[in-house]
Structures are given as C-alpha cells and as structure tokens.
Amino acid sequence: MRLPPICSLGLGVPAVLATQKVLGVGGKGNPLDDDFNKFAIDALGEFHVTGIAIAVVDGMESWAAGYGNATLPSSQNGDPIPVTPSTLFYCGSTTKAFTAATLSLMIDSGIYPSLSWQTPISTLIRDDFVLMDPYTWEQNHLTLEDALSHRTGFPRHDKSLGTFYGPDHHKATVRDLTRSLRWLPMVSEPRTKWRYCNLMFMVVSHAMQTLTGQWLGTTFRERIWAPLGMNSTYLSLEDALAGPEHLAGGYYWDYDAEVFETVSFSGLDEASGAGGVVSNVLDYTKWIRCLLNEATPLSKAGHEAIKTPRMAMSGNGKGYDSPMLYALAWQTSTYKGHRVYTHSGGMEAYGAEVYFLPDLGYGVVTLGNTALTSNYVGNILVWKLINDKLGIPESDRFDWAATAKQQLEDIVSSIDNAVERLYPDRADPPLPHLLALEAYTGTYFHPAYQNLTINLANGSETDIHRHNTKPRLRAVREDVVWQNTFDFEHVSGEFWVVFINMLKVPNGLNEEAAKAEFRVGATGRPEQLMIEFMEEGSEGVIEFEKIN
Ligand SMILES: *[C@@H]1O[C@H](CO)[C@@H](O)[C@H](O)[C@H]1NC(C)=O
Ligand SMILES: *[C@@H]1O[C@H](CO)[C@@H](O)[C@H](O)[C@H]1NC(C)=O
Ligand SMILES: *[C@@H]1O[C@H](CO)[C@@H](O)[C@H](O)[C@H]1NC(C)=O
Ligand SMILES: *[C@@H]1O[C@H](CO)[C@@H](O)[C@H](O)[C@H]1NC(C)=O
Numbered sequence: 001m002r003l004p005p006i007c008s009l010g011l012g013v014p015a016v017l018a019t020q021k022v023l024g025v026g027g028k029g030n031p032l033d034d035d036f037n038k039f040a041i042d043a044l045g046e047f048h049v050t051g052i053a054i055a056v057v058d059g060m061e062s063w064a065a066g067y068g069n070a071t072l073p074s075s076q077n078g079d080p081i082p083v084t085p086s087t088l089f090y091c092g093s094t095t096k097a098f099t100a101a102t103l104s105l106m107i108d109s110g111i112y113p114s115l116s117w118q119t120p121i122s123t124l125i126r127d128d129f130v131l132m133d134p135y136t137w138e139q140n141h142l143t144l145e146d147a148l149s150h151r152t153g154f155p156r157h158d159k160s161l162g163t164f165y166g167p168d169h170h171k172a173t174v175r176d177l178t179r180s181l182r183w184l185p186m187v188s189e190p191r192t193k194w195r196y197c198n199l200m201f202m203v204v205s206h207a208m209q210t211l212t213g214q215w216l217g218t219t220f221r222e223r224i225w226a227p228l229g230m231n232s233t234y235l236s237l238e239d240a241l242a243g244p245e246h247l248a249g250g251y252y253w254d255y256d257a258e259v260f261e262t263v264s265f266s267g268l269d270e271a272s273g274a275g276g277v278v279s280n281v282l283d284y285t286k287w288i289r290c291l292l293n294e295a296t297p298l299s300k301a302g303h304e305a306i307k308t309p310r311m312a313m314s315g316n317g318k319g320y321d322s323p324m325l326y327a328l329a330w331q332t333s334t335y336k337g338h339r340v341y342t343h344s345g346g347m348e349a350y351g352a353e354v355y356f357l358p359d360l361g362y363g364v365v366t367l368g369n370t371a372l373t374s375n376y377v378g379n380i381l382v383w384k385l386i387n388d389k390l391g392i393p394e395s396d397r398f399d400w401a402a403t404a405k406q407q408l409e410d411i412v413s414s415i416d417n418a419v420e421r422l423y424p425d426r427a428d429p430p431l432p433h434l435l436a437l438e439a440y441t442g443t444y445f446h447p448a449y450q451n452l453t454i455n456l457a458n459g460s461e462t463d464i465h466r467h468n469t470k471p472r473l474r475a476v477r478e479d480v481v482w483q484n485t486f487d488f489e490h491v492s493g494e495f496w497v498v499f500i501n502m503l504k505v506p507n508g509l510n511e512e513a514a515k516a517e518f519r520v521g522a523t524g525r526p527e528q529l530m531i532e533f534m535e536e537g538s539e540g541v542i543e544f545e546k547i548n
Contacts, residue, residue, distance in 0.1 A: 148328040195536070
C-alpha cells in the first residue's frame with residue numbers, strides 16, 4: 001500500500017518549562033513510530049477521514065505528526081497538501097476550555113468587583129439575559145458556573161442560532177444570540193440534569209466581552225495565548241486565513257458516491273467562546289503542558305476550579321471505570337485508576353479531541369478535517385497511545401474502533417426508525433392531510449428560530465436518507481450558524497416528521513428527526529407550525545406563526 005506523506009517532528013522543550021514543576025516521567029522514545037504511523041493511516045482509510053494531526057505530551061517531551069491530506073486537489077490546485085503538525089484546523093468545542101480558563105483569570109485579576117463563578121449572569125448583562133416569563137427564578141439565579149457546566153436546564157437550541165437578526169438584518173452578535181433566550185423553552189429544572197448547551201457559552205462570551213469592553217479573541221490572546229506562546233491560535237476565520245499556517249479544508253465522505261466532498265469555510269463570529277477557535281496541535285501541546293503542570297498563566301485556584309466536577313453526565317463513560325463528570329468545559333472520569341480530563345470538538349467538517357492525564361504527566365490532542373469521523377479516528381489514536389503508555393494488554397482494552405462502527409450504524413438505524421420512534425401510536429392506515437400540499441408552503445416565523453420558509457419539494461431533491469421516499473415539503477435554512485435543510489415527510493393527519501440535515505454536510509451522519517404539526521385555523525389555512533426538536537431528547541415545542 002502506498003503511504004501518503006508523513007511529517008513527524010520532536011518539539012523540544014520550551015525554556016520556560018525549566019522553572020515549572022513537571023509531573024510524570026519522560027517518554028521512552030517517539031510513540032509516533034512506524035507502527036503507529038501505519039495504524040493511523042489505516043484508521044483514516046477505514047473511517048474515510050481526509051487528514052488528522054496529532055501531538056503527544058509525555059513529561060518533558062512531546063511529539064507531533066500529520067497524516068493524510070489537509071487540502072485535496074482541486075481545479076485551482078493540482079496537488080494535495082499534506083497535513084503537518086502546523087496545519088490549522090477548526091477546534092470546535094475545545095474552545096470552551098479557553099472560555100472557562102480566561103474567566104478564571106478575570107476572576108483572579110480583582111479588576112471586576114465581586115466577580116466569581118457564582119455570579120448570577122443577569123447581574124452582568126441584565127437587559128440581555130432575559131428568560132421566558134415562567135423562568136423568573138432562573139433569570140435571577142443562573143450563574144456563570146451553571147452555564148459553563150451545562151446545568152442550566154436549557155437544551156441546545158442549536159438550530160435557533162441565526163447569522164442575521166432584526167428588521168435591519170444585521171450580522172449576528174453574541175448579544176443577539178443571548179437576547180434570543182427570552183423566546184426559548186427550558187426543559188429541566190436548573191442543576192438537575194446535564195444538558196449540553198452551546199448557546200450558554202455564547203451568553204458567557206457576551207458577558208465577558210461586556211466586562212472587558214473588548215472582543216473575546218483579544219482577551220484570549222492577552223490572558224492565555226500570548227503568555228503560552230500560542231501564536232498559531234485564532235478566534236476568527238479571517239485571522240486564521242491571514243496567518244502564516246495552512247488552514248486545512250473541510251470535507252465529508254459521500255457514502256453513495258464514495259468520494260470526499262468539500263465543505264466551505266464557516267465564519268466563526270457567532271461560535272465565539274463556544275466553538276470559534278482555530279489552531280494547530282503544536283499550540284495545543286503548550287496548552288496541555290499548562291494544564292498538566294498547573295502552570296501559569298492560570299493560578300492554582302484557577303486550575304482547581306476548571307477541573308472540579310459540577311455535574312454528573314448521564315451514564316458511565318464508555319471505556320472508563322467510573323461515571324463521567326463535567327467540570328468547567330472538561331469532562332472527567334478515571335481509566336485504570338488514572339484521572340482523565342477530556343473534551344471533544346466538532347465543527348461541520350472538523351473534529352478535535354483533547355485528553356490529559358495529570359498523574360501520568362501525559363496528554364494527547366488530535367485535530368482532523370472530516371465531519372464526525374475525524375472524532376472517531378481521533379479517539380482510536382488517542383486510546384491506542386494511552387493504552388500503550390500504560391502497557392494495557394490488548395484483551396483489556398476498550399474497542400474504540402468497534403464502538404465507532406456501531407455508532408455509525410446506530411445513526412442510520414435511528415433515522416430509519418424515526419417515524420416509529422416518534423409516532424408509535426400513529427393511525428394505521430394514516431389519515432390524509434387536511435389541505436392540498438401547496439397550502440402548507442410559505443414562511444413561518446418564531447422570534448428565536450426566525451424564518452422557516454417551506455416550499456414544495458419538486459422531486460429534484462435527494463431521497464430522504466435511506467428511505468426511498470421523496471420529501472414533500474422542504475425548507476432550506478441558510479441564515480443560521482449551522483445551515484440545514486428540513487424535509488417534511490407526512491405521517492398522519494396534520495402530523496409530520498421533519499428530517500433535518502446539515503446543508504453543507506448532507507451525508508446523513510448528523511441527520512436528526514423532529515415531530516411537526518400544522519395547525520389549520522378557522523380560516524381554513526395553516527396558521528401555526530409546532531416543531532418538537534429532539535436533539536439529545538426533547539428541546540421543547542417551538543411554535544412558528546405563518547406570516548405569509
Ligand atoms: C491524499 O490525497 C491524494 C490525492 O487525492 C490521495 O492519492 C491520497 O491517497 C490521499 N491520502 C490519504 C491518506 O488519504
Ligand atoms: C509569539 O509572538 C510574540 C510576539 O510577536 C513573540 O515575542 C514570541 O516569541 C512568539 N512566540 C513563539 C513561540 O513563537
Ligand atoms: C422573514 O420573512 C419575512 C417575510 O418573507 C421578511 O419580511 C423578513 O425580512 C424575513 N426575516 C429575516 C430575518 O430574514
Ligand atoms: C427544486 O427545489 C430546490 C429547492 O428545494 C431548488 O434549489 C431547485 O432549483 C428546484 N428545481 C426546480 C427544477 O424547480
């Protein structure tokens with residue numbers, strides 16, 4: 001088998017480390033050796049990942065390598081550009097750890113009177129942090145710590161995040177996103193359930209920008225990136241493109257045509273402190289070292305705060321020996337008795353995995369450029385390294401590759417069963433819909449989710465994923481952070497299933513299904529559309545009004 005270009009280098013030890021306490025022992029040679037390189041290339045092929053970069057920190061030493069392609073040949077450029085350790089990738093939700101860490105430094109600084117993890121968000125951004133009527137207690141009491149540990153009671157509402165707001169159709173700011181909270185239902189009591197919510201990190205980003213009076217990217221650089229020498233780390237697409245490093249293209253695998261398709265670069269302004277970082281594995285080793293060594297610029301109290309679990313996540317972490325807990329932007333559990341901190345990130349066509357094990361002085365980061373599956377490959381590579389490091393026999397290792405394959409199958413089968421799952425008691429035979437299909441078309445509006453413009457599907461659309469049915473009604477949503485398509489399949493009467501796909505990554509790996517009901521008024525026309533989004537469980541019922 002022809003091996004693609006591989007770039008591997010030893011990073012050396014920055015001089016500043018000489019004064020820092022270094023835990024753990026030095027590595028016994030480069031773990032990214034020939035066997036590992038072959039293992040990585042095989043994993044890329046098996047899971048259809050274009051490219052991945054990896055770096056390992058082991059005590060005083062670190063290594064990095066790039067596998068596969070950062071950019072595939074195109075009409076403008078005939079040659080693939082290989083991944084190297086300096087290749088830039090979108091880092092997705094691994095951004096969140098910088099938000100929490102930077103906030104720890106703002107708390108420590110004493111510049112902001114009485115700022116603490118327990119500060120109610122509404123005291124910082126009173127006019128903007130307004131919740132729906134029934135949630136007055138939550139409005140007054142939800143704290144920064146609640147937002148950073150995903151325990152506010154808000155579901156994701158990711159599909160509500162717009163890129164334009166208001167009658168003047170201005171470009172979205174994190175303030176606009178924060179102000180949309182007042183239209184969004186909560187799904188649980190605060191502090192009772194762990195429920196991942198990007199929007200709350202955008203809210204905290206807005207609070208931080210309000211306190212500092214400057215863009216979050218500047219604060220990240222001043223407080224963390226500059227002190228750590230992370231000069232290849234950015235919080236905006238424009239800055240990343242202007243930097244000297246190559247930004248990897250984004251790709252998804254088309255399972256039908258069996259080719260990689262290109263995904264255009266997404267803007268990062270709205271993702272902000274929830275997912276806006278672009279960086280490389282070399283810079284992430286500096287960050288991992290800081291975390292492992294409890295080093296500056298964070299204080300000891302800051303390191304402790306971000307690592308202290310606040311919520312139990314649902315169930316035991318797969319492959320771990322104790323329950324998975326969530327601290328401030330870090331998940332934590334134990335593996336063979338060793339504490340593990342980790343966070344993953346995903347941005348349309350990119351996947352990041354960061355791990356550090358303080359008592360081993362050991363950490364690994366992977367950054368890849370293929371939707372979802374680069375997270376699978378990242379985990380497979382990371383866990384091989386951790387198991388090798390610990391000398392765990394093959395028979396005692398959790399099978400991450402088998403788990404990843406199972407997850408891919410589960411995604412497909414859950415979509416195949418969507419009608420049965422969402423409507424187990426539906427009429428059989430189904431009732432017809434009340435009105436002609438054309439009558440349901442038009443624009444439906446919700447103040448947070450904004451416009452949903454439904455058209456007749458004209459038959460040129462692809463089949464609903466693996467269904468052999470054509471969608472009948474379709475909405476294409478381009479003015480949202482994660483652009484998507486809504487395909488409506490009729491169930492019975494006024495009840496439908498909406499299949500939601502990423503517009504830019506339509507291969508079904510992120511597909512989800514929601515329940516929808518049209519309300520026909522006394523006018524004989526549809527007046528409302530109720531949609532219950534179901535990402536990670538019900539996100540509450542969203543009521544859209546038909547506006548034309
Ligand atoms: C990188 O791209 C080239 C050209 O498309 C291809 O031949 C090669 O197999 C790719 N490498 C990997 C690891 O996929
Ligand atoms: C990062 O940039 C600053 C300012 O240009 C420079 O002083 C520093 O040496 C750079 N650090 C690294 C690790 O390149
Ligand atoms: C929503 O649709 C209405 C009616 O078509 C239009 O007037 C309005 O500008 C749209 N709003 C946004 C934010 O696109
Ligand atoms: C069919 O509808 C899609 C949008 O759903 C549109 O992009 C396409 O141009 C339409 N094709 C025809 C032939 O009308």
